[in-house]
Amino acid sequence: MATAVAELQAAKQATPQQRRDWLPGYLFIGPAVLLFLVFVAAPLVAAFGLSLFHWDLLSTPEFAGLDNFRQLVTDEATIRAVINTFVFATASVVTHIGIGMLLALGVHRTMTRGTKYFVRTAYFFPFLVSWAAVALIWKYVLDPSFGLATHYLSSLGLPVTNWLASPTWALPTLIVVDWWHTIGYTFIILLAGLQTVPAQLHEAARVDGANAWWRFWSVTLPVMSPTIFFATVITFIGAFQIFDPMLIMTNGGPDGATQSIVMYTYEKGFQSFEVGYAAALSLVLFLVIMIATGLQFRLSRRWVHQ
Amino acid sequence: MNGPALNGVALKGRLLDLVLVLGGLLMIAPLVWLIVTALSQPIDAFQLPPRWIPRPPTLENFQQVPDLIPFARMAWNSLQIALITTAGSLLTSALAAYAFSRLRFPGRDQIFLVLLAALVVPVQLTVVPVFILMRWLHLVDTSVAIWLPALVNVFGIFFLRQYIASIPRELDEAAIMDGAGHFWILFRVILPLARPGLTALGIFVFEASWNNFFWPYIFLSSPEKMTLPVGLVSLQGAMGGGPAVVLFAAITLVVLPILVLFLIFQRSFIASIASTGLRA
Numbered sequence: 362m363a364t365a366v367a368e369l370q371a372a373k374q375a376t377p378q379q380r381r382d383w384l385p386g387y388l389f390i391g392p393a394v395l396l397f398l399v400f401v402a403a404p405l406v407a408a409f410g411l412s413l414f415h416w417d418l419l420s421t422p423e424f425a426g427l428d429n430f431r432q433l434v435t436d437e438a439t440i441r442a443v444i445n446t447f448v449f450a451t452a453s454v455v456t457h458i459g460i461g462m463l464l465a466l467g468v469h470r471t472m473t474r475g476t477k478y479f480v481r482t483a484y485f486f487p488f489l490v491s492w493a494a495v496a497l498i499w500k501y502v503l504d505p506s507f508g509l510a511t512h513y514l515s516s517l518g519l520p521v522t523n524w525l526a527s528p529t530w531a532l533p534t535l536i537v538v539d540w541w542h543t544i545g546y547t548f549i550i551l552l553a554g555l556q557t558v559p560a561q562l563h564e565a566a567r568v569d570g571a572n573a574w575w576r577f578w579s580v581t582l583p584v585m586s587p588t589i590f591f592a593t594v595i596t597f598i599g600a601f602q603i604f605d606p607m608l609i610m611t612n613g614g615p616d617g618a619t620q621s622i623v624m625y626t627y628e629k630g631f632q633s634f635e636v637g638y639a640a641a642l643s644l645v646l647f648l649v650i651m652i653a654t655g656l657q658f659r660l661s662r663r664w665v666h667q
Numbered sequence: 668m669n670g671p672a673l674n675g676v677a678l679k680g681r682l683l684d685l686v687l688v689l690g691g692l693l694m695i696a697p698l699v700w701l702i703v704t705a706l707s708q709p710i711d712a713f714q715l716p717p718r719w720i721p722r723p724p725t726l727e728n729f730q731q732v733p734d735l736i737p738f739a740r741m742a743w744n745s746l747q748i749a750l751i752t753t754a755g756s757l758l759t760s761a762l763a764a765y766a767f768s769r770l771r772f773p774g775r776d777q778i779f780l781v782l783l784a785a786l787v788v789p790v791q792l793t794v795v796p797v798f799i800l801m802r803w804l805h806l807v808d809t810s811v812a813i814w815l816p817a818l819v820n821v822f823g824i825f826f827l828r829q830y831i832a833s834i835p836r837e838l839d840e841a842a843i844m845d846g847a848g849h850f851w852i853l854f855r856v857i858l859p860l861a862r863p864g865l866t867a868l869g870i871f872v873f874e875a876s877w878n879n880f881f882w883p884y885i886f887l888s889s890p891e892k893m894t895l896p897v898g899l900v901s902l903q904g905a906m907g908g909g910p911a912v913v914l915f916a917a918i919t920l921v922v923l924p925i926l927v928l929f930l931i932f933q934r935s936f937i938a939s940i941a942s943t944g945l946r947a
Contacts, residue, residue: 379771385849386772393763394778396819401785404796411796418799467687476684482933483691486698489925491878493896494918497903501911502697507713509700516716541694546940553941602789605880609900623791630795631885643792650787 411640418634429641439642441617442625443649445532446601449621452536453600454593460540461547461592466577468548469555481552485545492542492605499538500525500610525611528618535606535619543599547592554588555581586665594657601650622646698922705729705916712912728916735913738920740891741898748814748883748894749876753869756820761865764827765853769839779828782821794885801886812886813894817876823868830864831857867939870932874925895921 412429416422433439468480487495502509505523515521524534558581566576582589604623607613613620613628622642630639699719704712706724732738766772767779797816798807806812838860839852847855858865880896887893893901899921902914929936 382770383772386766386770386775389762389766389770389849389853390778391762393759393782393819393824396759396816397782397785397821399800400797400816400819401788401793404793404800405785405788407796407799408792418802464687464690467683470680470683472680472684476688480687480691481937482930483694485937486695486926486929489874489878489929490698490922491880491896491899491925493878493880493899494922497899497914497918498697498701501915502700507715509697509717512715512717541697549937549940598787598789602791604791608884609903623789626791627885631798636795636799639795643789643795646789647787647792650789654787 408640408643411637412644414637416636418636422637425637429638432638433641433645438617438620438625439645442620442622443645445618445620446603446622448532449536449539449603450597450600452533453539454596456536456540457544457547457596458551458589458593461544461551462589464544464548465551465555468552481549484548487542488545490542493609495538495542496606496609499541499606503534526615528615531611531615531618535603535610538606538610539600539603543596547596550592550595551585551588554585554592557588558584583666590657590661590665594654597653597657598650601646601653622649698926701915701922702919704912705919707912709910709912712915728910728912729920731910731913732917732920736898736902736917737891738895738898738917741893741895742920744810744892745877745894745896748810749873751814752817752876753873755814755818756823756872757865757869759818760820760823760827760868761853761858761861763824764831765849765857767824768828768831769836769857770849782824786821786825790882794882798885807886808888808892810892813879813883814876816882820872823872826868827861827864830861834860863935863938866932867935870928870936871939874928874936877925 413425413427414422415425415428464484468477490498501507503511503524505511505521510524511521522530524530562580562584563576566580571579602623603621604627607619607621607624608627611619613624623646626639626642626646629635629642700717703717703719703721705728706726707718707721708725708727711718711721767775801807801812806815834857838856842852842856878896879894880900883894883897884900887897890898890901899914899917902917
């Protein structure tokens with residue numbers, strides 16, 4: 362507020378020379394800001410409003426107070442969806458950062474050009490495929506009678522099952538498919554971060570007698586920490602909004618085992634037309650993302666080097 | 668050959684190479700299987716163990732795709748939406764990025780911060796109100812409902828602002844001395860210098876639009892309006908165990924252009940992805 366007031370005063374005292382930029386400034390940000398107001402800011406406010414009503418899109422909206430939120434805390438399907446989403450997001454972050462880091466370290470070595478090119482491209486390719494195609498391909502890969510995965514796993518003597526139809530295995534299966542689809546992104550980001558670590562630092566540590574593990578711990582990790590932090594936040598936010606594989610591969614089933622918050626919001630908003638309830642659910646999603654992101658920023662002060 | 672010098676460390680390196688390559692093969696196996704199956708005779712497809720080399724390869728399945736979905740129509744919809752989204756959002760982002768990095772006006776930094784904060788607003792939160800708005804405007808089930816909201820790209824504004832900030836100001840100051848207006852400076856001085864950034868962002872936006880599923884799935888319902896990803900998924904329900912090879916051919920047609928595009932623009936694409944992490 363204080364800065365706004367100060368700025369207003371500064372603006373009053375602005376010379377014509379300085380004022381010359383004002384009109385072009387507003388004109389240039391105009392299109393983006395206008396679209397932002399119509400398609401982001403206003404809908405955000407509207408979602409708050411809608412969450413206070415019962416509405417099926419056809420009849421007159423009926424004021425409901427906090428009914429939708431009361432329903433939220435008692436609705437078992439909601440609680441299930443929130444738990445599933447947390448499990449999915451946590452598993453997603455751990456597997457993306459963990460294996461992504463190993464991959465980045467594996468590729469950031471001297472190897473032939475061809476090998477490096479192949480490995481980088483191969484891990485990145487799935488990221489370029491639309492979720493729609495990914496989900497359809499994997500439904501066939503996992504098919505219990507003619508799927509690739511089933512065939513090779515059982516020929517290795519491993520137990521197989523109808524993964525997507527199993528209440529136990531459906532969610533872990535989707536975690537694996539999501540990992541396959543998006544690990545390329547995490548990998549490239551972590552690799553780029555790894556390439557920013559100055560070689561001299563490693564050299565200095567080596568001279569001091571630090572072994573490979575200690576050099577990784579005391580040089581690589583601290584320098585890379587902002588990148589790892591960014592990758593963690595992005596993976597978490599993305600995983601929290603997971604919807605496409607649930608819709609296409611399992612339809613939230615079997616028996617709600619893969620129901621995610623967004624999937625449930627979609628069902629409520631666009632299938633059973635409980636628009637107010639859907640808005641309340643999407644606010645929960647927003648709130649959780651905000652809290653989790655804020656928490657990660659707070660925790661990051663302990664381990665991320667600025 | 669450095670035969671005798673192949674010591675323990677080098678051997679370990681080769682082993683690690685081998686593990687990474689095997690992992691890479693596993694990663695692309697589903698995609699290879701997709702393409703091979705799409706090229707196979709229907710009787711050869713889905714054999715176990717899988718035949719990794721179709722014999723002889725056939726384009727028959729591809730020819731049957733139009734019998735299942737209006738593929739050309741959907742491809743055109745996808746392309747049109749992706750092109751409008753890319754061109755339009757690059758334009759609005761470049762204009763805003765220029766103002767945010769080069770022009771001084773009251774409220775500039777506050778407005779920028781509000782835009783940035785909106786990056787954490789999930790589209791799932793705005794989709795219901797936007798749907799109601801679009802219904803009121805009679806724009807549901809039209810391509811406008813897909814590309815119009817996508818014309819504002821906060822990430823793009825942020826990305827280009829950083830990029831423009833790295834271009835020396837002396838260049839535009841010289842142009843101002845010569846009496847050039849801001850439009851002229853932006854389009855003739857700044858944007859040509861920012862071309863690598865624009866290319867990277869453009870590829871990124873195009874790919875995201877081409878592959879987008881959630882938003883078009885909500886807004887588009889008639890087959891002749893659908894984009895490819897939505898069309899593919901609608902096929903799944905409509906076929907009821909029909910020829911899966913044809914579905915594989917259709918998926919291949921959606922996936923392949925993006926993979927080829929990637930191989931052409933790999934360098935700037937990887938650079939754009941990597942910079943999303945580095946500039947954070």
